[in-house]
Amino acid sequence: MRLRSTLTVSFRALRRNVLRSLLTALGIIVGVGAVIAMVSIGNGAKSVVEAQIASLGENVLLVFSGSFNQGGARSGAFGAGTLTVEDAEAIKREVTTIIGVSPEVRTSAQILANGLNWSTQILGEGADYLTIRVWPLSDGVMFSEADVRSVGKVCVIGQTIATQLFPDGSAVGQILRIKAQPFKVVGILAAKGLSVQGQDQDDLVIVPYTSAMRRVSKQTMLRSISVQASSPDTMTLAQNDIVALLRQRHRTAEGSDDFTVRSQVEIAQAATATADTMTGLLGAVAGVSLIVGGIGIMNIMLVSVTERTREIGIRLAVGAHGREIQLQFLTESIVLSVLGGSIGILAGIGASELVSHLKGWPTLVSPTAVVIAFFFSAAVGMIFGYYPARKASLLDPIDALRYE
Amino acid sequence: MPAVVKLEDIHRIYDSGEVKVHAVRGVTLELHKGEFMAVMGASGSGKSTLMNTLGCLDRPTSGRYLLDGVDIAGLDRNELADLRNEKLGFVFQGFNLLSRTTALENVELPMLYGRRRISHHDMQERAEHCLAIVGLADRADHFPSQLSGGQQQRVAIARALVNNPQVLLADEPTGNLDSKTAIEVMGVFQKLNDQGITIVMVTHELDIARYCRRNLIMRDGKVVSDVQVTDRLIADTELRRLHEAEAAAKLTA
Numbered sequence: 001m002r003l004r005s006t007l008t009v010s011f012r013a014l015r016r017n018v019l020r021s022l023l024t025a026l027g028i029i030v031g032v033g034a035v036i037a038m039v040s041i042g043n044g045a046k047s048v049v050e051a052q053i054a055s056l057g058e059n060v061l062l063v064f065s066g067s068f069n070q071g072g073a074r075s076g077a078f079g080a081g082t083l084t085v086e087d088a089e090a091i092k093r094e095v096t097t098i099i100g101v102s103p104e105v106r107t108s109a110q111i112l113a114n115g116l117n118w119s120t121q122i123l124g125e126g127a128d129y130l131t132i133r134v135w136p137l138s139d140g141v142m143f144s145e146a147d148v149r150s151v152g153k154v155c156v157i158g159q160t161i162a163t164q165l166f167p168d169g170s171a172v173g174q175i176l177r178i179k180a181q182p183f184k185v186v187g188i189l190a191a192k193g194l195s196v197q198g199q200d201q202d203d204l205v206i207v208p209y210t211s212a213m214r215r216v217s218k219q220t221m222l223r224s225i226s227v228q229a230s231s232p233d234t235m236t237l238a239q240n241d242i243v244a245l246l247r248q249r250h251r252t253a254e255g256s257d258d259f260t261v262r263s264q265v266e267i268a269q270a271a272t273a274t275a276d277t278m279t280g281l282l283g284a285v286a287g288v289s290l291i292v293g294g295i296g297i298m299n300i301m302l303v304s305v306t307e308r309t310r311e312i313g314i315r316l317a318v319g320a321h322g323r324e325i326q327l328q329f330l331t332e333s334i335v336l337s338v339l340g341g342s343i344g345i346l347a348g349i350g351a352s353e354l355v356s357h358l359k360g361w362p363t364l365v366s367p368t369a370v371v372i373a374f375f376f377s378a379a380v381g382m383i384f385g386y387y388p389a390r391k392a393s394l395l396d397p398i399d400a401l402r403y404e
Numbered sequence: 405m406p407a408v409v410k411l412e413d414i415h416r417i418y419d420s421g422e423v424k425v426h427a428v429r430g431v432t433l434e435l436h437k438g439e440f441m442a443v444m445g446a447s448g449s450g451k452s453t454l455m456n457t458l459g460c461l462d463r464p465t466s467g468r469y470l471l472d473g474v475d476i477a478g479l480d481r482n483e484l485a486d487l488r489n490e491k492l493g494f495v496f497q498g499f500n501l502l503s504r505t506t507a508l509e510n511v512e513l514p515m516l517y518g519r520r521r522i523s524h525h526d527m528q529e530r531a532e533h534c535l536a537i538v539g540l541a542d543r544a545d546h547f548p549s550q551l552s553g554g555q556q557q558r559v560a561i562a563r564a565l566v567n568n569p570q571v572l573l574a575d576e577p578t579g580n581l582d583s584k585t586a587i588e589v590m591g592v593f594q595k596l597n598d599q600g601i602t603i604v605m606v607t608h609e610l611d612i613a614r615y616c617r618r619n620l621i622m623r624d625g626k627v628v629s630d631v632q633v634t635d636r637l638i639a640d641t642e643l644r645r646l647h648e649a650e651a652a653a654k655l656t657a
């Protein structure tokens with residue numbers, strides 16, 4: 001029998017029992033839908049993490065105090081401050097493969113301008129900071145090395161601050177009070193939007209780290225040091241040099257370091273690995289429901305074979321080969337699962353759209369996942385339809401005809 | 405002329421575990437082209453078993469069956485299926501139509517499994533032609549549930565005819581029909597037989613057997629009588645007579 005008539009017969013059989021076909025396919029629909037939705041959500045999270053890591057800057061090494069294996073126990077990163085301004089200066093002076101260094105301190109403070117009040121985060125940074133982060137300005141300029149040295153009362157502000165405190169525009173040149181001290185706005189940062197965690201990345205004020213340490217918060221230790229290597233190739237070399245230099249300065253040895261140097265790549269790998277694990281886990285759970293859907297199909301196909309024993313008998317009696325009967329039932333289960341898979345793909349895309357709409361989570365429908373889900377559902381139909389189809393094809397025509 | 409069907413000492417023993425049923429015990433017979441034979445006998449005498457053997461639905465336990473000169477013992481499952489498809493038409497005891505499929509599609513069924521490729525258009529044309537032969541041209545798109553018993557039986561006959569079989573086998577084709585419809589079905593058979601198709605049918609009713617040319621009577625799996633019918637009835641004549649009798653009854657009533 002030709003493929004087209006086999007398909008016609010299968011479609012006819014499925015149409016006869018629309019509700020049952022739909023309920024049978026539901027297992028696959030839910031399974032595929034879940035896989036697509038989960039993978040989309042996972043991928044969305046991953047893409048945002050990646051974007052965020054990329055926005056960390058170019059060829060960036062991050063030096064922070066604390067270590068992940070201090071005395072065998074984990075003391076968190078950014079733990080008790082051990083990095084000094086002198087460390088940063090030494091790095092700048094002695095490591096040859098780097099082109100930018102920015103010591104960092106952070107504090108939060110109340111700021112005031114135009115009689116308006118705002119509570120925000122104050123970043124103390126070096127003059128290289130924006131170059132390292134590849135963070136452009138939308139207006140004005142970055143403060144200079146001279147401003148850093150002279151503990152200048154200058155600042156660069158985020159978009160949120162600009163709109164909140166200077167609603168009339170033209171913030172550049174205006175005066176901003178941080179803890180009652182006047183700072184002159186020299187530049188406005190380009191907007192960055194929300195972070196994955198939902199934080200406003202534009203709600204900040206950047207001042208020279210020297211000013212932050214002496215005028216704003218009276219800190220003596222650095223929170224971290226951002227370093228920019230000259231090229232991707234020199235990252236490892238720079239990292240090793242910094243570690244060696246700091247070990248010498250801090251008199252520590254491997255295993256007892258009170259600082260950590262992480263490259264952007266390592267941070268990216270750690271973050272995306274987490275996202276990957278999540279995606280894999282969610283996908284696996286959803287995959288299990290696909291298997292359950294396949295068992296549902298097998299169950300209904302077995303019922304169908306029993307129910308239609310007489311029909312099979314008639315077909316065999318008028319000259320159908322066992323192989324043709326097998327093909328008919330196999331086609332039926334594949335059509336069922338592929339139809340379910342297709343609906344499931346649409347449902348999954350819809351669900352992920354809905355999630356990103358309602359919850360604001362970023363989602364990213366992966367074409368690979370769609371293709372895999374499609375063929376996987378076809379395979380499920382083939383695997384779980386095989387046994388019932390085989391059973392039908394082996395029936396004896398006389399026995400099948402006599403079946404009540 | 406060689407026999408279309410040749411049975412030589414056919415036995416069929418059903419072995420369902422503890423009891424063995426010897427349903428057919430040594431049947432030998434020949435059928436030539438154009439014969440029209442009724443198989444009769446008490447219930448359980450082995451008629452259906454014999455028909456299933458003739459229809460290549462079942463293999464004899466022993467003995468030789470030559471269909472059109474070919475020994476079916478040497479054929480595998482698929483070759484038997486092809487034989488059923490091309491050379492035999494079977495009308496089952498109790499219609500056996502596909503229930504949610506129209507009359508036309510039921511008739512098309514054997515063509516779907518034919519080894520020869522037929523275009524969809526030709527298939528439909530041939531199915532319609534066969535439905536016309538049994539007088540159901542106007543019921544092509546009806547489902548079996550929308551047809552009377554006699555009409556369903558005629559659809560089954562049309563299905564058996566559609567691949568131009570050499571032998572038409574019918575197991576109690578008039579079993580559940582009233583006498584008038586039964587005569588109508590016999591009329592269809594007689595017309596086909598006149599065109600040269602060999603027909604074997606099972607019946608319990610003596611007066612139905614009188615429409616055939618040859619009567620075979622079985623008892624306990626053996627042939628006990630095999631005679632030519634002398635005073636053969638012609639369905640058209642009988643139907644006309646029935647019509648006149650009905651009209652007369654209405655007039656007098």
Ligand SMILES: Nc1ncnc2c1ncn2[C@@H]1O[C@H](COP(=O)(O)OP(=O)(O)OP(=O)(O)O)[C@@H](O)[C@H]1O
Nearest residue numbers: 418419420425427446447448449450451452453454
């Ligand atoms: N599949 C089977 N398994 C076991 N015994 C069977 C089977 N089919 C038929 N028989 C037995 O074989 C014998 C002949 O059965 P068969 O169906 O040929 O009779 P029949 O002449 O067609 O009867 P009827 O007129 O009632 O249709 C019966 O005794 C029956 O019980």
Ligand SMILES: [Mg+2]
Nearest residue numbers: 451452453497
């Ligand atoms: Mg019988």
